[in-house]
Amino acid sequence: MTVQTRMKTQTHHNQTFRSIPTHSKPLDTARLEKLFQQQLDLYKSNLKSSSDEYLTALKTIPLGAHSTFQSFDPYPISIKSAKGAWMVDVDGRKMLDLSMGFGSMLVGHLNPLVMAELKATLDIGTLYTAPSPDSRDAAERLCRRFGIDQIRFTNSGTESTMYAVRTARAYTGKEGVVKVEGGYHGSGDALMVSTKPSLDKAGPEDAPNSVIGNASVPGLSYVVPYNNAEALERVFEKYSSTIACFIVEPVLENIGIVLPDEGYLEKVRELCDQYKIVLIFDEVKTGLTAGPQGAAQRLGVIPDLICLAKSIGGGIPLAAFGGKSEFMKPVTDGRMPHLGTFNGHILAMAAVRAVDTLCTPEALAKAESLNIQALTRIREIIDEYELPAHTVGFGVKGCVTWSDRPVRNYRDYKATDFQIAELSFLWSLNHGIMTPPGLDEQWLISLAHDQAEVDFMVNDFRELAKTLRG
Numbered sequence: 387m388t389v390q391t392r393m394k395t396q397t398h399h400n401q402t403f404r405s406i407p408t409h410s411k412p413l414d415t416a417r418l419e420k421l422f423q424q425q426l427d428l429y430k431s432n433l434k435s436s437s438d439e440y441l442t443a444l445k446t447i448p449l450g451a452h453s454t455f456q457s458f459d460p461y462p463i464s465i466k467s468a469k470g471a472w473m474v475d476v477d478g479r480k481m482l483d484l485s486m487g488f489g490s491m492l493v494g495h496l497n498p499l500v501m502a503e504l505k506a507t508l509d510i511g512t513l514y515t516a517p518s519p520d521s522r523d524a525a526e527r528l529c530r531r532f533g534i535d536q537i538r539f540t541n542s543g544t545e546s547t548m549y550a551v552r553t554a555r556a557y558t559g560k561e562g563v564v565k566v567e568g569g570y571h572g573s574g575d576a577l578m579v580s581t582k583p584s585l586d587k588a589g590p591e592d593a594p595n596s597v598i599g600n601a602s603v604p605g606l607s608y609v610v611p612y613n614n615a616e617a618l619e620r621v622f623e624k625y626s627s628t629i630a631c632f633i634v635e636p637v638l639e640n641i642g643i644v645l646p647d648e649g650y651l652e653k654v655r656e657l658c659d660q661y662k663i664v665l666i667f668d669e670v671k672t673g674l675t676a677g678p679q680g681a682a683q684r685l686g687v688i689p690d691l692i693c694l695a696k697s698i699g700g701g702i703p704l705a706a707f708g709g710k711s712e713f714m715k716p717v718t719d720g721r722m723p724h725l726g727t728f729n730g731h732i733l734a735m736a737a738v739r740a741v742d743t744l745c746t747p748e749a750l751a752k753a754e755s756l757n758i759q760a761l762t763r764i765r766e767i768i769d770e771y772e773l774p775a776h777t778v779g780f781g782v783k784g785c786v787t788w789s790d791r792p793v794r795n796y797r798d799y800k801a802t803d804f805q806i807a808e809l810s811f812l813w814s815l816n817h818g819i820m821t822p823p824g825l826d827e828q829w830l831i832s833l834a835h836d837q838a839e840v841d842f843m844v845n846d847f848r849e850l851a852k853t854l855r856g
C-alpha cells in the first residue's frame with residue numbers, strides 16, 4: 387500500500403475548522419464490502435420493530451416516511467421518544483442523537499424552557515392568524531440577533547428560500563437565479579436545480595450545466611461552482627441583465643461541510659454589488675449553529691436577504707426570511723405578497739423566546755468547544771490509523787469527510803469515498819448513534835450534549851477505525 391504525503395492545505399476562512407492528515411493509507415475495498423454486509427445483517431437482526439413499523443407505514447405513506455430524506459435502505463429507524471441528546475427507538479434501543487432534527491434541536495429535545503414557554507402559551511390560545519405582541523417580540527429578537535432590519539415568519543426553510551428568491555425577483559424585475567452546484571435550498575421549483583447532479587449531466591467543472599430536478603419548473607437558472615469567484619463573475623458578466631439573485635449557503639452544509647476559502651465570500655459580495663444582483667444567504671442550516679449571530683456576522687460578509695429556519699425554532703416548525711429594509715420593500719409595497727395561514731404561529735413565537743434566551747454567547751461557546759474537542763480527538767484517531775479522511779467543522783457542527791484532501795466544491799465532494807461513508811453511517815446506527823440520513827450530513831453538538839456524549843461518539847469512532855484496519 388502506498389503512503390500519500392501532503393504538505394500544503396488550502397486556506398479556509400479563519401472562523402472555520404478543517405484538519406487534513408499529513409499522510410494516509412488506502413483501505414482494502416474487499417474488506418469494506420465484507421464489513422458493510424456484516425453491518426447490514428446486524429441492522430436487520432437488531433431492528434425488527436423498526437422493520438415492522440416500516441412495512442405497516444408503507445401502506446399509507448410513500449417510502450414509509452413523510453420526507454424522502456427520512457427514508458433510506460433497508461428501512462429507517464422509527465423513533466418513540468427523545469429527551470436531551472438521546473432518543474429511544476421502537477426496538478427500545480437508546481441512541482445518542484447527533485442529527486438533532488438536522489440541526490433544529492440546537493437547544494436539546496424537550497428543553498425545559500422551551501417546554502415551559504409552549505405550555506404557558508397553550509393556556510392562552512393556539513392560532514390567531516392575526517398580528518400579536520408575541521409575533522412582534524419574536525421578530526424584534528431575531529432582527530437584533532441577526533443584524534437585520536425586517537423579517538417575515540414562514541413555516542419551513544423551503545418557504546423561506548422560495549419567498550426570498552421571489553422578493554429578489556420583484557425587487558430587480560428580473561427572473562434569473564444563480565446557485566451553487568451541490569447546494570440544497572429546499573424543494574421550491576426555482577432551487578431544485580443541480581442539487582446533486584450526476585456527473586454525466588453536470589458539464590464542465592468551472593461552467594456547470596443547470597440540471598433540473600425531477601418534476602420541477604425552475605425558470606431561468608444558472609449554476610456555478612462554490613469557491614470559484616472567477617466562474618461567478620463570468621456568469622454575471624454574460625447574463626447580469628437577466629439575473630435577480632445569487633443564493634448561497636455561506637458554508638455549504640448539505641455535502642458534508644464545505645468551507646469558504648479565505649476571501650471568497652467577500653469577493654461574492656463585491657461582485658453582487660458591482661452587477662446589482664441581490665445576495666441571499668441561506669442560513670437555514672447555519673443560523674444559530676454557526677454562532678450567536680449566525681454565519682454572516684461571524685464570517686463578516688453581510689447579504690441583502692437572509693433565510694432562517696431549523697435552529698431558531700427549538701423544534702417547532704418555524705422559518706423566516708428577512709434583511710435590509712430596502713430589499714424587503716417588495717413585501718411592503720405589494721410587488722411580492724407574502725402569505726400564510728400559520729405564519730407567526732404563537733407556539734413558534736414562544737419557542738423563539740426560549741431559544742433566544744437559551745442561546746447566549748456563553749452557552750454556544752461551551753457547545754462549540756465540545757465540538758472542537760470532538761473534531762480534534764477524531765482527527766488524532768484518523769492520524770493514528772492513517773485513514774483516508776479528515777475532519778471539518780463550523781460552529782457547533784462537524785463531520786468526517788472520507789477523503790485525504792480538502793473538499794472545496796461539489797466535484798471534490800463527488801470524489802470522496804462513498805463506500806466508507808455508507809459503512810460508517812450503518813456502523814453508527816448499529817452502535818447507538820443517530821447520524822443524519824445520507825452520507826453528507828453533519829453532526830450537531832447541542833446545548834444538551836456534554837462530555838459523556840462527546841466521549842461516546844469519539845470512542846465509537848475509535849472502534850470503527852480499528853475495525854476498518856482489521
Ligand SMILES: Cc1ncc(COP(=O)(O)O)c(C=O)c1O
Pocket residue numbers: 488541542543544545547570571572573635639640668669670671695696705
Ligand atoms: C440549506 C437549506 N436550505 C433550505 C432547506 C429547506 O428547509 P425545510 O426542510 O425546512 O423546508 C434545507 C433543508 O434541509 C437546507 O438544508
